[in-house]
Amino acid sequence: xxxxxxxxxxxxxxxxxxxxxxxxxxxxxxxxxxxxxxxxxxxxxxxxxxxxxxxxxxxxxxxxxxxxxxxxxxxxxxxxxxxxxxxxxxxxxxxxxxxxxxxxxxxxxxxxxxxxxxxxxxxxxxxxxxxxxxxxxxxxxxxxxxxxxxxxxxxxxxxxxxxxxxxxxxxxx
Amino acid sequence: xxxxxxxxxxxxxxxxxxxxxxxxxxxxxxxxxxxxxxxxxxxxxxxxxxxxxxxxxxxxxxxxxxxxxxxxxxxxxxxxxxxxxxxxxxxxxxxxxxxxxxxxxxxxxxxxxxxxxxxxxxxxxxxxxxxxxxxxxxxxxxxxxxxxxxxxxxxxxxxxxxxxxxxxxxxxxxxxxxxxxxxxxxxxxxxxxxxxxxxxxxxxxxxxxxxxxxxxxxxxxxxxxxxxxxxxxxxxxxxxxxxxxxxxxxxxxxxxxxxxxxxxxxxxxxxxxxxxxxxxxxxxxxxxxxxxxxxxxxxxxxxxxxxxxxxxxxxxxxxxxxxxxxxxxxxxxxxxxxxxxxxxxxxxxxxxxxxxxxxxxxxxxxxxxxxxxxxxxxxxxxxxxxxxxxxxxxxxxxxxxxxxxxxxx
Numbered sequence: 001x002x003x004x005x006x007x008x009x010x011x012x013x014x015x016x017x018x019x020x021x022x023x024x025x026x027x028x029x030x031x032x033x034x035x036x037x038x039x040x041x042x043x044x045x046x047x048x049x050x051x052x053x054x055x056x057x058x059x060x061x062x063x064x065x066x067x068x069x070x071x072x073x074x075x076x077x078x079x080x081x082x083x084x085x086x087x088x089x090x091x092x093x094x095x096x097x098x099x100x101x102x103x104x105x106x107x108x109x110x111x112x113x114x115x116x117x118x119x120x121x122x123x124x125x126x127x128x129x130x131x132x133x134x135x136x137x138x139x140x141x142x143x144x145x146x147x148x149x150x151x152x153x154x155x156x157x158x159x160x161x162x163x164x165x166x167x168x169x170x171x172x173x
Numbered sequence: 174x175x176x177x178x179x180x181x182x183x184x185x186x187x188x189x190x191x192x193x194x195x196x197x198x199x200x201x202x203x204x205x206x207x208x209x210x211x212x213x214x215x216x217x218x219x220x221x222x223x224x225x226x227x228x229x230x231x232x233x234x235x236x237x238x239x240x241x242x243x244x245x246x247x248x249x250x251x252x253x254x255x256x257x258x259x260x261x262x263x264x265x266x267x268x269x270x271x272x273x274x275x276x277x278x279x280x281x282x283x284x285x286x287x288x289x290x291x292x293x294x295x296x297x298x299x300x301x302x303x304x305x306x307x308x309x310x311x312x313x314x315x316x317x318x319x320x321x322x323x324x325x326x327x328x329x330x331x332x333x334x335x336x337x338x339x340x341x342x343x344x345x346x347x348x349x350x351x352x353x354x355x356x357x358x359x360x361x362x363x364x365x366x367x368x369x370x371x372x373x374x375x376x377x378x379x380x381x382x383x384x385x386x387x388x389x390x391x392x393x394x395x396x397x398x399x400x401x402x403x404x405x406x407x408x409x410x411x412x413x414x415x416x417x418x419x420x421x422x423x424x425x426x427x428x429x430x431x432x433x434x435x436x437x438x439x440x441x442x443x444x445x446x447x448x449x450x451x452x453x454x455x456x457x458x459x460x461x462x463x464x465x466x467x468x469x470x471x472x473x474x475x476x477x478x479x480x481x482x483x484x485x486x487x488x489x490x491x492x493x494x495x496x497x498x499x500x501x502x503x504x505x506x507x508x509x510x511x512x513x514x515x516x517x518x519x520x521x522x523x524x525x526x527x528x529x530x531x532x533x534x535x536x537x538x539x540x541x542x543x544x545x546x547x548x549x550x551x552x553x554x555x556x557x558x559x560x561x562x563x564x565x566x567x568x569x570x571x572x573x574x575x576x577x578x579x580x581x582x
Contacts, residue, residue, distance in 0.1 A: 035323055039270065042316070062305045070312025071342075077319050078338055081331065134301050134362070 014054060021047030034080045042073040059134045209286050209297045216467075217431045218248045224430070224478060231482045258419035265326035266416065274321035275417065275424035281313035282431045289438055290365045292448050292462035293455055303364040304356050307439065308349055311394065314432070315341045318413050321425070325416035333412035336489060341394060343496045348390040350504035354383035354511050355443045368447035373525065374536035377444040379543040380511060382551055384444040386504050391436040392477055393496075395429060399484040400492060434474050441469035503554055507547075514546045515539075 024044025031037045045068040052061035140146045183204065187197035222237065222245060229236030237244030262268060285307055287297040300306050315338060322334030356362050358379060359370035370376075377384045393400040414425045441447055446469070448455050448462030455462035487495070518524050518539045525535035 033267075036267070036270075039320070058300060058302050059305070062302050062309045066305070066309035066312060069316070070309060070345075074312070074315055074319060074338060074342070077316075077323070081319070081323050081334075 010054060013050065017047045017050035017054065019047075020044065020050065034083075035077055038073065038077040038080055041076065042069050045069055045073065059137060205297065209291075210283050213283060213286055213431050213435065214427065216434060217427055218252075220430055220434055220474070221248045221251075227475075227478050228482050231479075252423070255420055255423045260421060261416070261418045263326055263416050267324040267326070270320045270324035271416075272421075274317045274324065275421045275428075277313055277317035277320065278428040279424050279431070281310055281317060282428055282435050284310040284313070285435050285439070288364050289442060290368050290447055291466060292459040294459050295463070296365055299363055299365045302362050304352050304362040304367070304443075307364075308345065308352065311345070314394075314428075317428075321417070322413040325413075327416050330413050330415050333415070337396065337413060339489075340396070340400065340492060343493065344390045344393040344400075344500070347386050347496065347500040347504040348394060350501075350508050351383045351387035351390065352443070353508055354380045357508075357512055357515060364442055364447075368442055368449065370530070371446040372449055372453075372531040373529075373533055374540050375444060375446045379540050380444070380507075380547060381544070382503075382507050382547045383511065384440070386500060386507065387443065388440060388473070388476070390500060391439070392480060393492075395432045395436060395477075397429070397433060397477070398481040399487050401481075401486060433477055434470065437470035437472075437474035437477065438466065440473040441466055445469045445473075499558075507550060510546055510550055511543070514543055518542050 021044050024040045024042075024047060027040030028037050028044065031040060045064065049061045049064040049069075052058070052064055141151045142148055184197045184201040187200065188194050225247070226236040226244070237247035240246040240250045262271060288300050288303040288306055290296040290299070318337045318341075319334055322330040322337075355367050355376050358376055359367040361367065361370070367376075414422055417425060448466045450461060450465040455465060523538040523542060525532060525539070529535040
């Protein structure tokens with residue numbers, strides 16, 4: 001196998017984004033400083049945005065940056081900053097560590113099996129060829145015979161969550 | 174693509190003179206990236222001088238006038254001074270994050286320039302999601318502020334960051350809603366399509382309220398007066414960048430100046446036709462398009478400077494009230510109204526006929542309808558605001574009538 005042959009710009013970018021994603025994820029679980037953990041998480045999520053770009057899904061890439069870095073990443077680092085006592089953790093494990101490890105290993109195995117089996121077998125046809133450009137995606141989300149119901153249900157759920165948050169945070173008059 | 178001249182078509186010209194195709198493409202793209210990243214920085218040097226002169230005139234001062242004619246060389250003297258300064262890193266700082274923050278701040282602004290159409294044929298990258306891209310890279314600026322303040326290990330910096338995050342995240346909402354109106358009118362999120370859709374009529378005439386909303390919220394996004402709570406000198410010493418010195422501070426400073434001008438450029442692209450000039454002259458001489466774009470951007474920039482220097486700083490509760498109780502509802506109502514009116518205009522056949530989109534006269538009917546809608550909505554909003562303030566005033570005077578003077582102190 002000749003390595004130089006497959007080294008297209010896409011392959012280099014894929015390697016770089018993989019490094020960002022996996023390295024960031026590794027940083028999240030190994031660092032003892034919670035703010036640094038949040039920053040590693042942002043690095044990891046940025047790598048995933050890169051994968052979306054490589055998959056020619058610029059809309060998803062942009063939304064990934066907007067939602068996961070712009071909103072969730074900032075919220076995490078903000079919340080962690082407010083709890084100064086928690087910033088540097090002394091203990092590495094708590095008493096339920098084996099439970100968490102077991103769950104993580106099982107989930108990882110399931111994921112790997114799900115990913116690897118299709119690689120060796122027939123990958124099959126794409127589930128849908130409706131969505132090719134951002135315009136198609138927008139039309140698919142609001143057209144009656146495609147995804148309008150899930151779209152509306154999701155927005156209802158988010159609105160309910162927001163109202164719930166306001167009710168909980170509200171002081172009693 | 175054919176080789177016309179070296180500025181418009183570099184890659185084909187290099188190939189014609191015997192270069193390797195891939196190498197020629199690479200060099201062309203590389204030069205483009207360098208140019209797009211350097212150009213705003215160079216413009217900023219001039220703008221720093223201009224802003225200091227402008228602010229000085231408003232405050233009845235002379236402004237910089239020692240280095241060079243009219244003090245024109247002052248920014249260069251400043252850069253040399255800043256380069257010579259010691260780069261201090263506080264002992265309790267998180268060194269890596271402390272050093273990442275300043276470049277991240279500049280990056281968040283420079284990245285916006287990648288999708289801005291500079292002339293009809295020069296655009297860094299015509300993304301089909303240009304408008305969304307702009308909103309998402311802006312979030313890196315917020316991240317940079319958080320990084321800087323936390324890693325400095327300074328309570329004033331952290332206090333500054335709490336204000337910034339509250340402010341930047343809140344004002345992103347009306348910004349995005351106002352941004353959606355040009356997207357709606359052009360039927361595309363690509364900034365090139367949005368510019369071209371304004372060949373007949375600028376969107377600022379069809380959607381003046383959206384332009385105003387975008388202008389106000391982008392002013393707040395830059396964190397400049399009257400929204401400069403993040404570096405309120407009298408309260409926070411200097412805000413999130415208190416521990417930074419030398420070139421690292423200069424990067425924050427340059428990032429802020431560049432952001433203001435970039436907002437002017439965005440206003441020009443989204444609402445006043447970008448590179449489109451008089452009588453389609455920019456199509457025959459593309460570089461003239463850049464001149465038109467910068468001229469328009471400069472007008473918006475002047476307006477931003479005027480607002481900054483003329484208005485006093487708002488309080489934090491006023492800032493939040495103004496956003497959540499005024500800008501957000503208004504921007505949502507404005508978007509719904511524009512979507513409705515635009516559909517009505519199309520159904521009634523007032524929209525320009527296919528092929529006539531770039532004609533000024535053909536655009537007048539729909540512009541009149543949309544403009545009238547904006548005026549009606551604006552008057553409604555003003556009357557509601559007036560009612561609210563009158564009620565508040567009456568309550569206040571009723572309260573002060575009952576309570577004896579000095580009883581509450």
